[in-house]
Amino acid sequence: xxxxxxxxxxxxxxxSEPVRRVEAGPWMIELLPAARYETRYVATQAAIGFAFESxxxxxxxxxxxxxxxxxVPNGLAFVPAGCDVLSESPTGGEYLRLLRTDGLAxxxxxxxxxxxxAQAIALAMRMRAGLLQASAADDWEGWALALADRIECRNTFxxxxxxxxxxxxxxxxxxxxDAGIDEPLGVQAMAQMLGLSEGYFMRAFKNTTGKxxxxxLIDRRLAKARTLMREPAARLAEIALCCxxxxxxHMATAFRLRMGISPAKLRSQLSP
Numbered sequence: 001x002x003x004x005x006x007x008x009x010x011x012x013x014x015x016s017e018p019v020r021r022v023e024a025g026p027w028m029i030e031l032l033p034a035a036r037y038e039t040r041y042v043a044t045q046a047a048i049g050f051a052f053e054s055x056x057x058x059x060x061x062x063x064x065x066x067x068x069x070x071x072v073p074n075g076l077a078f079v080p081a082g083c084d085v086l087s088e089s090p091t092g093g094e095y096l097r098l099l100r101t102d103g104l105a106x107x108x109x110x111x112x113x114x115x116x117x118a119q120a121i122a123l124a125m126r127m128r129a130g131l132l133q134a135s136a137a138d139d140w141e142g143w144a145l146a147l148a149d150r151i152e153c154r155n156t157f158x159x160x161x162x163x164x165x166x167x168x169x170x171x172x173x174x175x176x177x178d179a180g181i182d183e184p185l186g187v188q189a190m191a192q193m194l195g196l197s198e199g200y201f202m203r204a205f206k207n208t209t210g211k212x213x214x215x216x217l218i219d220r221r222l223a224k225a226r227t228l229m230r231e232p233a234a235r236l237a238e239i240a241l242c243c244x245x246x247x248x249x250h251m252a253t254a255f256r257l258r259m260g261i262s263p264a265k266l267r268s269q270l271s272p
Contacts, residue, residue, distance in 0.1 A: 024141040056068070
């Protein structure tokens with residue numbers, strides 16, 4: 001069988017990942033799959049968001065001024081109640097959203113995004129794993145309250161800051177990784193592509209995203225694998241090689257460690 005190319009997309013409609021949702025006490029928690037979107041609304045409830053992937057598009061948050069945005073991976077976001085929101089992206093990105101449904105206000109009166117917070121990252125990863133596993137036994141309400149607490153934490157920052165990777169460089173890096181996703185990419189090659197020293201690149205990347213370049217590379221490989229898994233005829237072993245994993249077992253281990261679920265189980269959840 002001819003190996004499938006990660007750069008080719010089948011012409012027929014593919015199954016999609018569902019919106020995963022759980023309600024816990026006064027909280028509604030959703031995991032939105034990466035997909036094109038266009039939305040405009042006035043927020044009736046405050047919302048907490050977390051971007052697992054880079055996202056790019058245009059938005060106007062609490063303003064009539066529509067401008068381009070670059071959402072960084074692992075960026076925490078907040079939209080207060082009553083805020084006007086317009087947001088569009090041609091590709092979107094996997095996104096966690098929390099709403100308080102009992103009418104009680106969340107602390108905070110200004111919108112923000114791209115805030116990097118280590119505790120928020122850990123909580124969001126835990127919630128994603130629980131939603132992917134469809135687990136009802138987890139401490140959803142406790143996790144939601146803990147994430148809401150991070151909205152007020154002052155020991156966080158919103159990118160970009162000095163010593164970080166700006167939006168245009170992040171875009172170039174994503175394109176570079178995606179073009180060589182089936183190859184053994186390294187940190188040195190990423191740094192050279194951006195014209196940075198390896199040491200500076202590693203520090204700046206960690207400041208921007210809260211993780212190392214190597215960890216981010218694995219995330220991009222997994223995201224590509226999830227896209228290719230939507231093709232029913234593609235075998236998991238082929239997908240693993242197309243995404244730069246040494247074997248199907250290597251890919252499965254990465255899925256379990258990062259998402260708490262096997263590729264086969266995740267694939268079984270796809271909607272026709």
